[in-house]
Amino acid sequence: xxxxxxxxxxxxxxxxxxxxxxxxxxxxxxxxxxxxxxxxxxxxxxxxxxxxxxxxxxxxxxxxxxxxxxxxxxxxxxxxxxxxxxxxxxxxxxxxxxxxxxxxxxxxxxxxxxxxxxxxxxxxxxxxxxxxxxxxxxxxxxxxxxxxxxxxxxxxxxxxxxxxxxxxxxxxxxxxxxxxxxxxxxxxxxxxxxxxxxxxxxxxxxxxxxxxxxxxxxxxxxxxxxxxxxxxxxxxxxxxxxxxxxxxxxxxxxxxxxxxxxxxxxxxxxxxxxxxxxxxxxxxxxxxxxxxxxxxxxxxxxxxxxxxxxxxxxxxxxxxxxxxxxxxxxxxxxxxxxxxxxxxxxxxxxxxxxxxxxxxxxxxxxxxxxxxxxxxxxxxxxxxxxxxxxxxxxxx
Amino acid sequence: xxxxxxxxxxxxxxxxxxxxxxxxxxxxxxxxxxxxxxxxxxxxxxxxxxxxxxxxxxxxxxxxxxxxxxxxxxxxxxxxxxxxxxxxxxxxxxxxxxxxxxxxxxxxxxxxxxxxxxxxxxxxxxxxxxxxxxxxxxxxxxxxxxxxxxxxxxxxxx
Numbered sequence: 001x002x003x004x005x006x007x008x009x010x011x012x013x014x015x016x017x018x019x020x021x022x023x024x025x026x027x028x029x030x031x032x033x034x035x036x037x038x039x040x041x042x043x044x045x046x047x048x049x050x051x052x053x054x055x056x057x058x059x060x061x062x063x064x065x066x067x068x069x070x071x072x073x074x075x076x077x078x079x080x081x082x083x084x085x086x087x088x089x090x091x092x093x094x095x096x097x098x099x100x101x102x103x104x105x106x107x108x109x110x111x112x113x114x115x116x117x118x119x120x121x122x123x124x125x126x127x128x129x130x131x132x133x134x135x136x137x138x139x140x141x142x143x144x145x146x147x148x149x150x151x152x153x154x155x156x157x158x159x160x161x162x163x164x165x166x167x168x169x170x171x172x173x174x175x176x177x178x179x180x181x182x183x184x185x186x187x188x189x190x191x192x193x194x195x196x197x198x199x200x201x202x203x204x205x206x207x208x209x210x211x212x213x214x215x216x217x218x219x220x221x222x223x224x225x226x227x228x229x230x231x232x233x234x235x236x237x238x239x240x241x242x243x244x245x246x247x248x249x250x251x252x253x254x255x256x257x258x259x260x261x262x263x264x265x266x267x268x269x270x271x272x273x274x275x276x277x278x279x280x281x282x283x284x285x286x287x288x289x290x291x292x293x294x295x296x297x298x299x300x301x302x303x304x305x306x307x308x309x310x311x312x313x314x315x316x317x318x319x320x321x322x323x324x325x326x327x328x329x330x331x332x333x334x335x336x337x338x339x340x341x342x343x344x345x346x347x348x349x350x351x352x353x354x355x356x357x358x359x360x361x362x363x364x365x366x367x368x369x370x371x372x373x374x375x376x377x378x379x380x381x382x383x384x385x386x387x388x389x390x391x392x393x394x395x396x
Numbered sequence: 397x398x399x400x401x402x403x404x405x406x407x408x409x410x411x412x413x414x415x416x417x418x419x420x421x422x423x424x425x426x427x428x429x430x431x432x433x434x435x436x437x438x439x440x441x442x443x444x445x446x447x448x449x450x451x452x453x454x455x456x457x458x459x460x461x462x463x464x465x466x467x468x469x470x471x472x473x474x475x476x477x478x479x480x481x482x483x484x485x486x487x488x489x490x491x492x493x494x495x496x497x498x499x500x501x502x503x504x505x506x507x508x509x510x511x512x513x514x515x516x517x518x519x520x521x522x523x524x525x526x527x528x529x530x531x532x533x534x535x536x537x538x539x540x541x542x543x544x545x546x547x548x549x550x551x552x553x554x
Contacts, residue, residue, distance in 0.1 A: 065527035070536055072512070109422070236449050236473055239501035252473060329422060330453060330469045330480070343455050343467065356455035366504040395527060 028053055033377070037066050041145050041381040044391030046365075048384070052377055060372045060380065062365060067395035075355035081107050081321045082181055084355065088342075089175040091357060092393040095134040097126045097166075098335035099393075100179040105260060106331035106342040107181045110323040118311035119183050120262045125196065125304045126166075126178065128297040132203070133162040134336035135290045138388040142287060143214050145385035146223050151214040158206055161199055168192060181321065183314030193305055200298050207294055215284075215291055224287060225278030228371045228383035235281070238367040241360050242338025243293065244387065247273035247286035254334040266303045268296045283386040290388075293336075320350050337361050337388055359393040397445060397477050399424035405446075410436055425467075425480035430492040433466075433483055434519070437495045440470065440479075447472045448479065451499040456509030460539045464490045464515050485515065494520040512537035 036047040045066035051059040071091060075084045088103040089096040101123055108115060140155030163173045168189050170178040178185050214220055230240065235248040245252055253270035255263040271292040273285025325348030332341035338360030347353040364387050372383050399419050403426050407414045413432040418425055428436050440448045448470040457465035468481040485492055494517040496503040506517045507526040514535035517523055525532065533544045543553050 065525075065529070068527040073537055234500070237500045239451050239499065250473065257476060327422070332452060339452065341453050341469070343453055343469065345457070354455070354457060356453065358453040362504070363501055366501060370500070 030058060035380070037063075041385060043141060043385070043389055044394075046384075046389065046391055046394070048368075048380070050377065050380065055376050055378070057372050057375050057377060057380060060369045062368055064362075064365070064391070064394050067391050069396065071357060071396040072355050075352055078351050080350045081352060084352070085180065086175070086177050088357075089177060090392060091359060091396055092335065092337065092340070092361065092390045093174060094137050094390050095130050095336045096175050097123075097130040097178060098333065099340065100176065101127055102331065102333040102335070102340045103342050104179050104181045105333060106329055106344050107321070107323075109331055110327050110329045110344060110346065111181075111318075111321060113182050113315050113317065115182060115315045116311045116313065117262070118309050119313055119315070121304050121308045122184060122188060122313065123179060124261055124263065124266070125301050125308075126169075128300045128304075129162050129165060129196070131297045131336045132294050133159045135294050136162075138290055138336070139210065139214070139287065142382075142385045142388075143220070145381050146214075146220050148214055148217065148220060151210055154206070154210060154213065158203060161202075165192065165196060165199065168195070180314070182317045183312075187313045193308065196301065196305060200302050204295070204298060207291065211291060215288060221277050221284060223379075224283040224382055224386070226282050227278075227379045228283045228375065228386060229279045230281040230367065230371050232281070234367065234370055238370065239363050240338070240367055241363065242334065242336065243286050243289040244338060244364045244367070246270060247289045247386075248281035249273050249275070249285075254332055254339060258332060260331075260333060262304075263300075265307070266300050268300050271296060283382050286386045286388075322346075322348060322350050324348065332358070335360060337390065337393070338364060357393075357396055359396060361387075361389040361391075361393045362396070365389050365394055397475060399426075399479055402426070402440075402446065402477075402479050405443075406436065406440075409439060423478070423480050425482050427482045427484070430466075430483045430485045432493070433468075433481075433495055434493045434497065437468070437470075437481070437498045441498050445475075447474050448477075449473055449499075451495075451501050451505075452478075454495075454502055454505035454509065456513035456515055456537065458487075458513055458537065458539045459484070462487050464513055464538075466492050466509060466515060468495070490515045491518055492516070493518050496520055511535065514538065 030051055030053050033050045033052055036042040037045040047063040049061040071087055074087050078084050085100050088099045092099050136155040136159045140152035143151040167173050170176050170186055230248050232248050235245050249272055251270055251272050271289050273280055273289055277284050323346035328345040330341055330343040332339045340360055341358035343356040344352050345354040372380055403417050413429045415427040440446050450471045450473050452469040452471050455467045463484045464487050465484040471478040492515055506520055509515050510523055511525040511528050512535055534541055
């Protein structure tokens with residue numbers, strides 16, 4: 001098998017470049033292959049128009065919009081800001097809590113509301129549990145992309161336990177509507193702290209198990225190392241974020257570099273890709289960043305549980321939320337996929353004048369053609385999988 | 397570097413292309429001319445003391461007063477400062493110079509702004525609709541948008 005790293009990164013077919021065993025020049029020709037919109041490894045309804053020459057990818061053109069609901073238009077037509085939150089839930093349905101939080105945070109900054117400290121800690125705990133749940137999907141489905149089915153099942157067993165915690169708190173397992181502007185919909189149930197601590201103790205050895213099953217598996221390493229290398233400068237130029245950016249070796253995490261909530265009171269380290277098995281910024285680096293972030297999330301949860309103060313879970317809010325006329329704010333938060341930003345403009349009425357959602361999956365997907373050129377067709381599945389897209393957020 | 401410094405340096409380098417600014421806002425912004433966006437952004441991107449290399453967000457706008465606009469949220473990975481740039485263009489003839497040559501991420505953001513607001517980004521390498529079908533009528537996020545009655549024989553408004 002040809003090692004991916006031996007291939008030129010910008011492969012251009014030259015006529016007569018390929019010769020048969022008898023020395024005859026073989027004719028090469030570009031071919032267009034459609035992958036998706038219904039294809040198991042596009043993780044949703046994404047269509048990739050792939051221009052290939054033999055097995056080598058010359059270009060990839062993503063076609064998106066199959067799940068477009070025009071979230072931004074809906075948000076403008078709500079009668080108040082609170083009503084936008086269930087819509088924000090449905091953007092990145094694998095990590096709904098972080099979406100709600102990003103929108104609530106933007107609205108709170110606009111209204112200059114301080115939320116009680118208990119709310120901040122509960123939000124951090126929920127967001128980090130959600131990060132683990134979301135990374136478990138990412139890691140599990142990535143295993144399937146590489147042909148390993150078993151880790152997926154283990155990942156889903158553990159994810160169910162997190163969803164049980166969410167269900168216990170707010171009654172929903174996927175789309176929670178839990179983080180509200182100025183607070184939360186419910187306080188924590190009585191046994192939540194105890195059961196979350198139990199989950200943390202249970203889950204730590206499971207990370208090692210998934211690592212043994214998948215991350216350091218010889219076949220998996222061979223498939224992902226040196227594949228889809230995203231260099232630092234390209235990552236920044238394409239505004240990649242989250243594990244995509246950190247996988248390329250850039251020490252950048254919004255929880256630390258643009259701090260919000262109480263993350264600055266907790267001790268943890270952003271995880272970056274170091275090129276342990278191949279080049280820095282390859283698919284394996286993005287995968288290992290996710291694995292290590294789960295462990296960091298456990299640290300954050302345990303500290304937050306220990307520090308959890310008593311108090312109210314809803315700040316005092318005006319009866320009608322009306323930000324000042326021409327107030328505008330762009331707030332960015334670190335979701336499992338990267339930087340989720342909301343740009344909200346107010347015209348002084350009870351509904352937003354403009355809401356723009358900057359989804360991390362949308363932006364990360366736009367770098368896919370850059371990192372796929374010159375790769376083998378079979379590797380495209382792994383490159384697209386390592387971006388960890390959720391089409392609900394790409395299309396909004 | 398504060399927003400005031402960035403504004404002063406921009407004003408010194410580009411003069412009239414820097415139209416006005418609101419530097420005491422929660423997130424200070426500077427308004428620039430729509431036909432100079434590319435050079436101003438390239439300058440902000442390349443200056444070592446600015447190094448605004450990370451385009452966080454690019455949003456189309458309809459100000460509902462006959463003007464469309466584009467808002468750029470920039471930040472710097474190295475210096476960690478941020479600035480907001482704005483530009484406006486008339487609704488009848490909405491032309492803004494593309495910045496996709498400066499930041500690769502602007503490519504899709506500009507296609508989305510074109511799709512949703514009909515803003516034409518001059519010099520864009522691939523200005524096609526991004527989220528809506530290619531043969532859709534109108535630009536949905538405009539404030540005066542009326543949805544088309546039928547699309548390929550299917551009734552659209554529900």
